Amino acid sequence: MTTTITIDECAAWLSERDRFLIITHRRPDGDTLGSAAALASALRAAGKTAYAVNNAETTARYLPFIEKFHAPDGFVPETIVAVDTASPELFPDAVSKLIAPADIELAIDHHPSNTLYAKRTLCDPSRASCGEIIFDVISRLGELGPDAVSALYIAVATDTGCFSYDNTDAGAFFTASRLASLGADIAGLNRLLFRSRTRARVAIEGMIYSDMQFLFDGRAAVVAITNAMMKSSGADEDDMENIAALPVSIQGVLAGATIRELRAGGCKVSVRAAPGVDANGICARFGGGGHTAAAGFTSKLSPEELRPQIISVLEEFIAR
Amino acid sequence: MTTTITIDECAAWLSERDRFLIITHRRPDGDTLGSAAALASALRAAGKTAYAVNNAETTARYLPFIEKFHAPDGFVPETIVAVDTASPELFPDAVSKLIAPADIELAIDHHPSNTLYAKRTLCDPSRASCGEIIFDVISRLGELGPDAVSALYIAVATDTGCFSYDNTDAGAFFTASRLASLGADIAGLNRLLFRSRTRARVAIEGMIYSDMQFLFDGRAAVVAITNAMMKSSGADEDDMENIAALPVSIQGVLAGATIRELRAGGCKVSVRAAPGVDANGICARFGGGGHTAAAGFTSKLSPEELRPQIISVLEEFIAR
Numbered sequence A, B: 001m002t003t004t005i006t007i008d009e010c011a012a013w014l015s016e017r018d019r020f021l022i023i024t025h026r027r028p029d030g031d032t033l034g035s036a037a038a039l040a041s042a043l044r045a046a047g048k049t050a051y052a053v054n055n056a057e058t059t060a061r062y063l064p065f066i067e068k069f070h071a072p073d074g075f076v077p078e079t080i081v082a083v084d085t086a087s088p089e090l091f092p093d094a095v096s097k098l099i100a101p102a103d104i105e106l107a108i109d110h111h112p113s114n115t116l117y118a119k120r121t122l123c124d125p126s127r128a129s130c131g132e133i134i135f136d137v138i139s140r141l142g143e144l145g146p147d148a149v150s151a152l153y154i155a156v157a158t159d160t161g162c163f164s165y166d167n168t169d170a171g172a173f174f175t176a177s178r179l180a181s182l183g184a185d186i187a188g189l190n191r192l193l194f195r196s197r198t199r200a201r202v203a204i205e206g207m208i209y210s211d212m213q214f215l216f217d218g219r220a221a222v223v224a225i226t227n228a229m230m231k232s233s234g235a236d237e238d239d240m241e242n243i244a245a246l247p248v249s250i251q252g253v254l255a256g257a258t259i260r261e262l263r264a265g266g267c268k269v270s271v272r273a274a275p276g277v278d279a280n281g282i283c284a285r286f287g288g289g290g291h292t293a294a295a296g297f298t299s300k301l302s303p304e305e306l307r308p309q310i311i312s313v314l315e316e317f318i319a320r
Helices: A007-016 A030-045 A063-069 A093-098 A130-139 A146-159 A170-181 A186-194 A199-211 A227-233 A279-284 A303-319 B007-016 B030-045 B063-069 B093-098 B130-139 B146-159 B170-181 B186-194 B199-211 B227-233 B279-284 B303-319
Strands: A020-023 A050-052 A079-083 A106-109 A120-123 A213-215 A220-225 A255-261 A267-273 A294-299 B020-023 B050-052 B079-083 B106-109 B120-123 B213-215 B220-225 B255-261 B267-273 B294-299
Touching: A007 A106, A007 A120, A007 A130, A020 A030, A030 A050, A030 A063, A030 A079, A030 A130, A030 A146, A050 A063, A063 A146, A106 A130, A130 A146, A130 A170, A146 A170, A146 A186, A170 A186, A170 B170, A199 A220, A199 A227, A199 B199, A213 A303, A220 A303, A255 A279, A255 A303, A267 A279, A267 A303, A279 A294, A279 A303, B007 B106, B007 B120, B007 B130, B020 B030, B030 B050, B030 B063, B030 B079, B030 B130, B030 B146, B050 B063, B063 B146, B106 B130, B130 B146, B130 B170, B146 B170, B146 B186, B170 B186, B199 B220, B199 B227, B213 B303, B220 B303, B255 B279, B255 B303, B267 B279, B267 B303, B279 B294, B279 B303
Parallel strands: A020 A050, A020 A079, A079 A106, A106 A120, A220 A255, B020 B050, B020 B079, B079 B106, B106 B120, B220 B255
Antiparallel strands: A213 A220, A255 A267, A267 A294, B213 B220, B255 B267, B267 B294
């Protein structure tokens, strides 16, 4: 049974503790890593020993911001804190092996699905990012240094898609405004996070745009990304971030299916839909599921075997 | 000789005047149109008669926000205000025919290049958008209604490229935060402005990515957009917004040249450069110019005649 705590209680409790290990979630994004780096930085500034878990799945883009906080081998923590992590199933493998959910002293999160696994929980699902909650907590511990300020900007900016996603709100803008005032290098971080693409990403996007098939007066779009396209573009998984959102970002497209050929054979399909079309229903026809706006399924068929079947189901759901 | 006024003085002066006509600049963007719509809306809420010029170049995207403020034929203004317009040369043709620079009672602007043509000038070049200055002024006139709030979000968000450009700062975020608190439909406006692309834009981007030539270990990129590409993609000028920024948004690219074939023959070339490479110097070689980061020139040569010449100059400037 967790105890729900407030921002003030959280700050006061952190002040009383020491030897922190901060846990980030699997497939770590800017919000979990930025939250961890900022919290570790602020705890150190308050005179504590604080490390973040060395999350093996951290991508090159975020490593420079979190690396300096990585826990050394053999570090024995007294206080384990999880950030932006809705449930223990989302702990990285290395963490799951060593740490039981019952060992988590505190979880700071913004996911409505948080399972309240920690002894204490500070969770505010109304916030666009976990970083905003961390900002409020560590602002009570003292002045924020440059590492904390940059890390929190990364958290807020990435979880809102550079303030373009539907979760962007007054609080996200306000935190960003405070971080800019505190000296965050907004221009440099934006360039790094949002205004630079790899050549491989550009190449695969070019292929996707050329290959995209529009159907039913442009209300549906289907694209297949084959292993051959991946190879010739040089794209890796890092380059494929948010690629399934491309079809439905085109004007008039109500449902978009992105077929990814798998190396081992078969396909993974992501369906995105505009309000009024049920992506979950579409994917359920193929044994998959998800949410109304975004769902998926896997299949043993090849992209070209699958394509006509998907088109037929799309037609039915769009006609509704 | 202009009189420089403060935000408070501007608000007080506006309160004393009536029968406003608000002028926007040529090739109007979200900042000039949003500023005009918000100012007109606030002046009307304060009991005034206020219209914006019917700018013939207004694109379909912005029309719904400004149209309701368009001046009717025969409207005789007493107070002419220009927004986001650095000089009288930037007035739309229809305005230049009827209105002399000496008739402009007030200019509200954020361009450092403002020529101080108006009788009164409120210009703050430290602001990322003109909309932020308008926000400060009209907040002193009374409560902001939904039209003003939406229009100002369009102004701030477009002039900062959805908070991604180098001009994004604490003030832009703070204004956005206030506008969100006042009820701006951030998600809806973001979807309209930043998260939807036309099929033609997607088609031309696909062609650009496929055609892009990388040189000198990927430090330069050159692309030519021919009339044939424009025709087969169906792209119009609206679809080409910010297209010249694509090459230099790719990792490692220090200078990017975008060659646009002109319908009448010849080419228009845009060069964008990262810090350390002088786009202005590159374009000066071809009789053009601009800024260090962005410059351009026109030529009577065909794209394929021009390409090797540009590559040779790019090589020289990148080697510096």
